[in-house]
Amino acid sequence: MAGPSAIKDRAPRHxxxxxxxxxxxxxxxxxxHRTPRLVYEDFTPEGLxxxxxxKWPSAGIMSSEAGIVLGSHGMGKDSIMRRLGHTKQIVGRDSNAISRRTSECFIVRGARVSAYLQNTKISFRTVL
Incomplete structure (x- = not known):
């Protein structure tokens, strides 16, 4: 049986x-290739x-249950307001520089985001 040196000797020499x-x-x-993902429902603001x-500078946040987008069981009012703030920040600027310690920095330029959320009055009142 040939050892590692035999494999190295057979390696192509460029x-x-x-x-x-x-x-x-x-x-x-x-x-x-940039593949658009046009509809977002379950996402993090950073991921969006x-x-x-x-990937694609246009997106729609759409859900028939706004609680999926705005929060979850353990999400309080502050977290919901932070998420809304992130979303408003994306929509309200022509560019948005993002710096992270755990990933490369990037700039969101000319992005367009639309939102369509449905919710019941009862669940909306319990959050606010």
């Missing part, structure tokens, strides 16, 4: 010309901003 060609191909790689900046 010439300098081939390495340069590979670098050129990598440099001229086509831009990734990332998608608007990197």
């Amino acid at each position: 010439s300098e010309k081939e390495r340069e060609r590979l670098k050129e191909l990598d440099h001229n790689r086509p831009e990734e 901003k990332w998608d608007l900046a990197t």
Whole structure:
């Protein structure tokens, strides 16, 4: 049975010309295809901003149960207001710079967001 050195010896050896060609191909790689996700219901504000900046600059927040969008069982008034603030911030500006410690920084430019939410009076009153 051949050991690791035998595999290494069989590895292809690229010439300098081939390495340069590979670098050129990598440099001229086509831009990734942007696939729109137009309807959002279950999302984080950060995820929506990332998608608007990197995938498609237009989105619709739509739900027949607004509680799914605005909050959940453990979400209080402050969390709901923060989520609404994030959404308003996206809609109200031509560009929005986002900085995060855990991911690369990005800018949302020219994004358009529409919202259509339905809710019952009873569930709306319990939140507010």
